[in-house]
Amino acid sequence: MKTASSKTSVRTCVACGSSDAKQGLVRFVRSKDGKVSCDASGRLAGRGAYLCANESCFAKAAKQGRLSKALRGQISVEDQHELESVFRSVRQDLENKTHEE
Numbered sequence: 001m002k003t004a005s006s007k008t009s010v011r012t013c014v015a016c017g018s019s020d021a022k023q024g025l026v027r028f029v030r031s032k033d034g035k036v037s038c039d040a041s042g043r044l045a046g047r048g049a050y051l052c053a054n055e056s057c058f059a060k061a062a063k064q065g066r067l068s069k070a071l072r073g074q075i076s077v078e079d080q081h082e083l084e085s086v087f088r089s090v091r092q093d094l095e096n097k098t099h100e101e
């Protein structure tokens with residue numbers, strides 16, 4: 001039997017500390033091999049961290065190294081650029097979904 005609380009788990013943005021993100025939070029995950037990726041599905045295995053779906057929180061997290069801290073692993077400049085572009089498209093998807101409501 002599953003507990004009923006799976007849907008109410010609190011997700012907090014590592015940049016601003018907000019857990020009340022109207023646009024939703026984007027999950028990042030670090031896999032066993034140390035690779036950090038943007039987990040749009042929210043289902044990848046590994047240590048996860050969340051960011052608000054907005055540019056300023058991503059920029060803040062990147063600038064202050066909060067994402068790598070939360071994920072307990074370094075993120076290379078290359079990876080960060082890749083994350084940024086994936087983050088942008090995920091954010092845009094979320095925005096589109098919000099508008100459909």
Ligand SMILES: [Zn+2]
Pocket residue numbers: 013014015016017018051052057
């Ligand atoms: Zn935030």
